[in-house]
Amino acid sequence: MEFGPYLFIASLEGAITAxxxxxxxxxxxxxxxxxxxxxxxHGEFYMLGAVFAWWITNLxxxxxxxxxxxxxxxxxxxxxxxxxxxxxxILRKIxxxxxxxxxxxxxxxxxxxxxxxxxxxxxxxxxxxxxxxRIALPWIEYGEQGLALIWPWGLSTTTYKLxxxxxxxxxxxxxxxxxxxxxxxxxxxxxxxxxxMATAHGIPVxxxxxxxxxxxxxxxxxxxxxxxxxxxxxxxxxxxxxxxSFIVVIIGGxxxxxxxxxxxxxxxxxxxxxxxxFTPTLAKIIATLAVAFVLVFRPQGMFGKxx
Amino acid sequence: xxxxxxxxxxxxxxxxxxxxxxRVERGSILCLVGRNGAGKTTTLKSIMGLIPVRQGSITFDxxxxxxxxxxxxxxxxxxxxxxGRRLFAELSVKQNMDIGLMASGAGQDxxxxxxxxxxxxxxxxxxxxxxxxxxxxxxxxMARALCMKPEVILLDExxxxxxxxxxxxxxxxxxxxxxxxVAIVLVEQHVDTVIAMADSVAFxxxxxxxxxxxxxxxxxxxxxxxxxxxVE
Ligand SMILES: Nc1ncnc2c1ncn2[C@@H]1O[C@H](COP(=O)(O)OP(=O)(O)OP(=O)(O)O)[C@@H](O)[C@H]1O
Ligand SMILES: [Mg+2]
Numbered sequence: 001m002e003f004g005p006y007l008f009i010a011s012l013e014g015a016i017t018a019x020x021x022x023x024x025x026x027x028x029x030x031x032x033x034x035x036x037x038x039x040x041x042h043g044e045f046y047m048l049g050a051v052f053a054w055w056i057t058n059l060x061x062x063x064x065x066x067x068x069x070x071x072x073x074x075x076x077x078x079x080x081x082x083x084x085x086x087x088x089x090i091l092r093k094i095x096x097x098x099x100x101x102x103x104x105x106x107x108x109x110x111x112x113x114x115x116x117x118x119x120x121x122x123x124x125x126x127x128x129x130x131x132x133x134r135i136a137l138p139w140i141e142y143g144e145q146g147l148a149l150i151w152p153w154g155l156s157t158t159t160y161k162l163x164x165x166x167x168x169x170x171x172x173x174x175x176x177x178x179x180x181x182x183x184x185x186x187x188x189x190x191x192x193x194x195x196x197m198a199t200a201h202g203i204p205v206x207x208x209x210x211x212x213x214x215x216x217x218x219x220x221x222x223x224x225x226x227x228x229x230x231x232x233x234x235x236x237x238x239x240x241x242x243x244x245s246f247i248v249v250i251i252g253g254x255x256x257x258x259x260x261x262x263x264x265x266x267x268x269x270x271x272x273x274x275x276x277x278f279t280p281t282l283a284k285i286i287a288t289l290a291v292a293f294v295l296v297f298r299p300q301g302m303f304g305k306x307x
Numbered sequence: 308x309x310x311x312x313x314x315x316x317x318x319x320x321x322x323x324x325x326x327x328x329x330r331v332e333r334g335s336i337l338c339l340v341g342r343n344g345a346g347k348t349t350t351l352k353s354i355m356g357l358i359p360v361r362q363g364s365i366t367f368d369x370x371x372x373x374x375x376x377x378x379x380x381x382x383x384x385x386x387x388x389x390x391g392r393r394l395f396a397e398l399s400v401k402q403n404m405d406i407g408l409m410a411s412g413a414g415q416d417x418x419x420x421x422x423x424x425x426x427x428x429x430x431x432x433x434x435x436x437x438x439x440x441x442x443x444x445x446x447x448x449m450a451r452a453l454c455m456k457p458e459v460i461l462l463d464e465x466x467x468x469x470x471x472x473x474x475x476x477x478x479x480x481x482x483x484x485x486x487x488x489v490a491i492v493l494v495e496q497h498v499d500t501v502i503a504m505a506d507s508v509a510f511x512x513x514x515x516x517x518x519x520x521x522x523x524x525x526x527x528x529x530x531x532x533x534x535x536x537x538v539e
Contacts, residue, residue, distance in 0.1 A: 183409065186398070186402055186405060186406065186409075187406075187409070189395070189397070189398060190395045190398065190406050193395045193396060193397055193398065194393055194395060196357055196393075197389065197393045197395065198406075199355075199356075199357060199377045199378050200355050200357060200377075200380075200381060200387045200389070201381055201406050201407060201409075201410045201451070201455070202378055202379070202381040202382050202409065202410030202411075202455075203378055203406075203409075203410075204376075204378045205378065
């Protein structure tokens with residue numbers, strides 16, 4: 001295949017990474033922004049999302065679409081509820097102290113990971129996509145008769161991959177509407193801006209925190225459900241999304257949801273493109289270097305405000 | 308009636324209030340007067356439940372505030388205008404007021420009547436709070452509190468850093484609240500405002516309340532304020 005179509009397909013793969021990464025990283029970002037909690041266990045909520053999706057689709061059986069739709073609805077709720085329980089049992093007990101929550105969520109990471117290993121085993125589990133039609137993609141080429149559409153061999157994607165991108169955009173749009181157009185969004189933003197004044201205006205800050213922690217975990221789980229028909233579920237799969245989410249949140253600016261989404265697009269696309277042309281390892285190295293540059297030259301991130 | 312009975316309050320290990328008592332009736336203004344660091348802000352935060360009270364109690368009519376979770380205290384009729392305004396900076400004027408309305412469950416009529424008191428805000432409903440001028444921010448801090456339809460309002464230096472005409476407006480609003488039978492606790496450094504408005508004056512010295520006098524006693528003897536505020 002020539003360079004042009006090759007870059008095109010790499011970008012498409014990158015867009016899928018970006019879409020799922022945006023969901024996961026926005027979850028991390030709102031938890032940090034509103035609760036000031038650095039959730040090291042965030043990648044495990046993602047992993048749980050994938051494993052539960054496999055579990056639910058298996059349990060239901062039948063046509064893959066039926067199980068998958070059930071997984072899309074049930075999994076984020078289930079993972080969100082688990083996160084709310086973790087918030088009650090752990091984070092609230094240590095009063096959301098910034099340092100102690102880091103240590104506590106590291107502990108939570110291992111608890112979730114090992115429990116999953118003991119319950120579901122070490123195998124990678126596939127989930128069948130609800131629909132998965134291959135579509136050949138056209139490319140424009142300048143030939144003998146001028147500009148013409150051609151269908152290069154190997155330039156194709158699947159309907160499911162395109163659906164992942166559309167679904168991620170839709171979910172982020174819904175989240176944006178929730179944050180900017182609803183009462184609960186207003187309450188969450190007020191809590192983020194001034195916890196003490198929110199309390200003095202009748203906002204039950206602890207309930208808001210529980211909700212935000214559940215929402216953040218649910219977003220990670222939803223991202224994982226979307227990707228699992230492409231990637232398989234495995235109890236160790238939480239590490240990469242955690243690392244990439246941190247990278248994205250730092251580059252985008254701590255607490256800035258818009259910054260997080262823009263950075264996810266940037267990191268996801270470059271990850272896809274560099275992985276296809278070179279190696280996935282080089283992609284991670286470059287992403288990490290990008291964080292180092294941001295920390296040196298613009299510590300507040302692209303969209304963050306200076307302290 | 309709001310009553311503070313012999314409270315002790317500490318930040319971690321440093322005790323700031325010692326056996327402090329206050330009371331304020333509906334339709335009257337209690338001024339808290341004391342030097343910087345005396346504990347006036349801490350007293351108001353204790354009433355709002357923002358700092359735990361170690362000893363003593365705070366009650367409003369039959370409600371014991373010190374046993375309520377902090378976020379339920381506004382719902383029992385108490386609003387707070389904090390020192391330095393503390394608006395929700397990135398939210399608009401309207402959204403800041405909405406937060407107040409949510410706390411009381413008050414509706415459109417409350418919203419309109421508050422805006423009538425502060426017509427300047429009416430022109431800036433969609434502007435972010437942080438972009439308002441200092442005076443407008445203070446109006447919004449008051450408006451946000453008034454949206455809670457309070458029976459008690461705690462005002463922490465609401466005229467700090469404002470020009471005379473703005474101070475006049477704030478004073479007018481406070482008197483209006485008094486006429487609506489709201490109990491008012493006012494932390495105030497301007498002696499003339501204290502003399503003009505106070506029904507009673509509680510002096511606060513190093514976290515204690517050595518005496519509370521009536522407004523009339525103060526007007527007979529204006530230099531007493533100076534004694535508690537002036538340099539040693
Ligand atoms: N969060 C805090 N942690 C520790 N100490 C505090 C805290 N807030 C206030 N203090 C201390 O409590 C004491 C009383 O402070 P407070 O703010 O109540 O004074 P104030 O009378 O309102 O003063 P001002 O007139 O300057 O506003 C001060 O010595 C202050 O240093
Ligand atoms: Mg003060």
